[in-house]
Amino acid sequence: MTPSEEPAPVGTGDALPAFDRVLAAARRLHGVARTTPLLAHERLDERVGGRLLIKAEPLQHTGSFKFRGAYNALRCLRPAAVVAYSSGNHAQGVARAAKLLGIPACIVMPADAPAIKRAATEAWGAEVVAYDRYREVREEIGARIAAERGATLIRPYDDPHIVAGQGTVGLEIVRQCLARGLRPDLALFPCGGGGLVSGSALALGSCFPDISIHCVEPEGFDDTARSLRAGERLSNPPGGTSFCDALLAPIPGELTFALNRRLLAGGLAVTDAEVAEAMRFAFATLKIVVEPGGAVALAAALSGRIDLRDRTTVVVLSGGNVDPGLFAAVLAGREPAARR
Amino acid sequence: MTPSEEPAPVGTGDALPAFDRVLAAARRLHGVARTTPLLAHERLDERVGGRLLIKAEPLQHTGSFKFRGAYNALRCLRPAAVVAYSSGNHAQGVARAAKLLGIPACIVMPADAPAIKRAATEAWGAEVVAYDRYREVREEIGARIAAERGATLIRPYDDPHIVAGQGTVGLEIVRQCLARGLRPDLALFPCGGGGLVSGSALALGSCFPDISIHCVEPEGFDDTARSLRAGERLSNPPGGTSFCDALLAPIPGELTFALNRRLLAGGLAVTDAEVAEAMRFAFATLKIVVEPGGAVALAAALSGRIDLRDRTTVVVLSGGNVDPGLFAAVLAGREPAARR
Numbered sequence: 001m002t003p004s005e006e007p008a009p010v011g012t013g014d015a016l017p018a019f020d021r022v023l024a025a026a027r028r029l030h031g032v033a034r035t036t037p038l039l040a041h042e043r044l045d046e047r048v049g050g051r052l053l054i055k056a057e058p059l060q061h062t063g064s065f066k067f068r069g070a071y072n073a074l075r076c077l078r079p080a081a082v083v084a085y086s087s088g089n090h091a092q093g094v095a096r097a098a099k100l101l102g103i104p105a106c107i108v109m110p111a112d113a114p115a116i117k118r119a120a121t122e123a124w125g126a127e128v129v130a131y132d133r134y135r136e137v138r139e140e141i142g143a144r145i146a147a148e149r150g151a152t153l154i155r156p157y158d159d160p161h162i163v164a165g166q167g168t169v170g171l172e173i174v175r176q177c178l179a180r181g182l183r184p185d186l187a188l189f190p191c192g193g194g195g196l197v198s199g200s201a202l203a204l205g206s207c208f209p210d211i212s213i214h215c216v217e218p219e220g221f222d223d224t225a226r227s228l229r230a231g232e233r234l235s236n237p238p239g240g241t242s243f244c245d246a247l248l249a250p251i252p253g254e255l256t257f258a259l260n261r262r263l264l265a266g267g268l269a270v271t272d273a274e275v276a277e278a279m280r281f282a283f284a285t286l287k288i289v290v291e292p293g294g295a296v297a298l299a300a301a302l303s304g305r306i307d308l309r310d311r312t313t314v315v316v317l318s319g320g321n322v323d324p325g326l327f328a329a330v331l332a333g334r335e336p337a338a339r340r
Numbered sequence: 341m342t343p344s345e346e347p348a349p350v351g352t353g354d355a356l357p358a359f360d361r362v363l364a365a366a367r368r369l370h371g372v373a374r375t376t377p378l379l380a381h382e383r384l385d386e387r388v389g390g391r392l393l394i395k396a397e398p399l400q401h402t403g404s405f406k407f408r409g410a411y412n413a414l415r416c417l418r419p420a421a422v423v424a425y426s427s428g429n430h431a432q433g434v435a436r437a438a439k440l441l442g443i444p445a446c447i448v449m450p451a452d453a454p455a456i457k458r459a460a461t462e463a464w465g466a467e468v469v470a471y472d473r474y475r476e477v478r479e480e481i482g483a484r485i486a487a488e489r490g491a492t493l494i495r496p497y498d499d500p501h502i503v504a505g506q507g508t509v510g511l512e513i514v515r516q517c518l519a520r521g522l523r524p525d526l527a528l529f530p531c532g533g534g535g536l537v538s539g540s541a542l543a544l545g546s547c548f549p550d551i552s553i554h555c556v557e558p559e560g561f562d563d564t565a566r567s568l569r570a571g572e573r574l575s576n577p578p579g580g581t582s583f584c585d586a587l588l589a590p591i592p593g594e595l596t597f598a599l600n601r602r603l604l605a606g607g608l609a610v611t612d613a614e615v616a617e618a619m620r621f622a623f624a625t626l627k628i629v630v631e632p633g634g635a636v637a638l639a640a641a642l643s644g645r646i647d648l649r650d651r652t653t654v655v656v657l658s659g660g661n662v663d664p665g666l667f668a669a670v671l672a673g674r675e676p677a678a679r680r
Contacts, residue, residue, distance in 0.1 A: 034377075034379075037374075037377060037399065039374070039399070041401075043463060056399075058627035059377065059379070059396075059626075059627055059628070061381075063625075063627050116624060123383060280664070283629055283664065283667070284456060284664070285403075286399075287398035287399055287403050287628060287629040287630075287660035287661075288399070288627060288628065288629065289623055289627040289628065289629060290627075320627035324620070324623065324624070324671035324672070325671070325672070327623070327668075327671060328667075328668035328671045328672055331664035331665070331667060331668045332664070332665070332668055
């Protein structure tokens with residue numbers, strides 16, 4: 001938040017989701033989503049000079065946190081059919097949620113989405129419609145399919161049910177910290193459209209009022225960081241490239257930005273090279289497969305872009321859906337092919 | 341056990357460790373070892389036609405279960421200095437345990453051990469002494485260093501403290517199954533010297549008397565499976581090759597075999613190709629990095645070497661310390677270089 005701005009009480013006096021919606025989402029997700037581990041590692045702590053706690057959402061069902069919001073939304077809305085657009089993780093989340101609830105699902109995915117994400121979406125029983133990211137507008141395709149089929153569109157982040165569901169990541173972090181007698185000073189979250197960090201900030205900010213929460217984005221796609229500084233939603237400049245395929249949203253969500261401008265301390269940006277280094281660290285030390293977009297917060301921690309000395313910092317790994325060829329290239333230290 | 345043999349009550353009337361020693365080890369390890377997750381996955385269940393529960397020990401500190409036994413042994417023995425021989429996972433386990441307890445550690449490792457294992461052992465502060473697997477006998481080197489330095493030798497498996505510590509894997513599985521209201525029919529464990537499976541069988545067999553526990557070994561190194569059939573300890577034939585570097589013990593341990601012949605239903609062997617397929621599955625679906633030796637039980641489950649239909653089966657992933665080059669080769673589907 002900007003210093004001149006008096007913070008409104010979180011989620012009161014307006015239509016934004018509040019902490020109680022995260023708690024309600026947690027009740028719906030009980031026994032359906034996994035409580036993912038919050039991992040400590042001495043050698044990581046030695047490296048940054050502080051205490052790090054790693055939230056391992058690649059171990060979530062469908063390989064990312066996105067299942068949480070998707071299931072919460074479908075449980076709340078109970079649609080006859082569902083359509084979603086997604087580069088891949090929201091796709092899988094919606095597909096598994098729809099399968100569990102017996103709802104037909106159609107997913108609009110970029111034709112160049114990682115093959116592992118498309119295959120997994122289809123394996124959960126969803127129909128996949130591919131589109132050209134450079135010539136077609138996914139929102140239009142999703143709206144057309146929704147109209148044609150009487151399906152409900154589930155947006156990837158700008159939806160209060162989605163935000164509340166993703167917020168259960170933050171709620172679990174709260175519970176896991178309290179169980180260890182820890183109060184985190186900082187939290188670093190990967191950020192695309194902003195659903196994960198905004199929902200999680202509702203929980204973390206309610207229980208740890210002094211926590212400093214930062215979103216982390218790829219360089220060239222740091223629209224949320226710049227928007228937080230400007231106090232208004234700004235788009236990414238054209239021509240940026242990054243291999244963090246999950247984090248290429250063009251502009252912060254309206255709903256998510258309204259929350260984030262209140263709840264976040266700021267935003268950081270990391271390079272693809274720093275992300276690749278974080279993926280290698282997670283492989284060698286944590287034994288967890290992390291996709292590029294899922295590794296940006298760890299990249300910010302390891303690259304020293306924020307001072308973590310003598311602090312307790314939560315770092316969220318948000319997903320692990322990465323093609324084996326790209327993962328092998330990263331392990332070999334070859335500069336990954338950037339995307340735009 | 342063989343049908344003609346009357347089973348002795350577990351751990352009574354002889355010098356073998358019993359379930360109460362596993363419980364004591366769990367008390368020592370509380371807050372020091374991680375409770376690793378027991379993961380379910382619908383698509384895995386669909387594939388085998390039964391319910392699978394995956395115990396994820398690559399997420400343990402040091403990347404394998406070996407820390408459990410090493411810490412338990414050092415806590416019980418409180419030596420002034422420690423020496424161990426290991427291809428890598430016991431090495432890291434002893435190194436971290438010694439560091440936590442402030443005990444100087446010297447580890448005798450094969451000169452061709454995976455680089456990631458040697459580097460991690462040194463990063464935990466241990467001194468590493470390399471030896472030639474084809475010309476030197478590690479037991480002799482370990483004994484010489486122990487004599488010269490007044491250090492206590494910690495064997496990798498044939499030690500009741502080690503067996504009890506590794507048995508906490510089985511104890512956690514018991515607790516995690518009971519918390520979900522599940523009684524497993526089968527359990528599959530990777531097996532080198534037999535410490536993990538024997539200790540875990542003490543816990544599983546005590547709480548689930550009808551469970552059928554199998555060890556899984558690489559083809560050509562299935563000494564425990566053959567010994568179980570023969571009713572006596574048999575060595576591996578010379579000339580076998582496998583890339584499962586953690587599971588190349590030449591003959592079952594005396595102590596571990598005395599337990600395993602009572603507690604196990606039998607043993608299975610898998611090929612390197614089946615192991616590589618299991619590693620790829622863990623990467624793509626579980627998002628967990630598994631080393632070759634850590635993936636043999638999953639390989640047995642996925643390859644249909646045992647009928648898991650309509651059963652509840654626990655499958656243990658035992659470690660994740662694999663060099664990035666080898667992991668990248670496995671992801672690419674290239675036949676890994678075998679070892680002997």
